[in-house]
Amino acid sequence: MTETQWHEELRAKGYRVTPQRQLVLEAVKALEHATPEEISVKVRETARGVNISTVYRTLELLEELGMVTHTHLSHGAPTYHLAADADHLHLVCRGCGAVSEIRPEIADGLVKGLDDELGFVADVRHLTVFGRCRNCR
16 A cells, blocks of 8 residues: 555545654554554654654554554564555464464365354454464474
8 A cells, every 4th residue: 555545545534644644654564563662663763752652542543444453473562564465364483483474265264164163254364373383393
């Protein structure tokens, strides 16, 4: 998603394009997967006056608007990325900490099984699977 598209999307939803929103979106895009603290550090490279609470509020709004999404790659803070780039699942190795992205279709069997047996429609784009990578097995 381009800067122009961000502006259009915010305005179409009735929101102004503030410098803070722009900087947070730019940081999320540049970092690809980042915690609010990492995003805050990136934002402060350009705008020292933006505090962490502003970053949290901005991320919350952008997530409500469907522009960013989060997942949990550890027991700590959530990790954010652009919603347009969120069509993947995460694998996290408990041995080395490596994070891999995989196609959501790999979980089709799970999604179908949940639907068939429980009538549950799963959104696996938020899914993180923990285990051991090939090298740590």
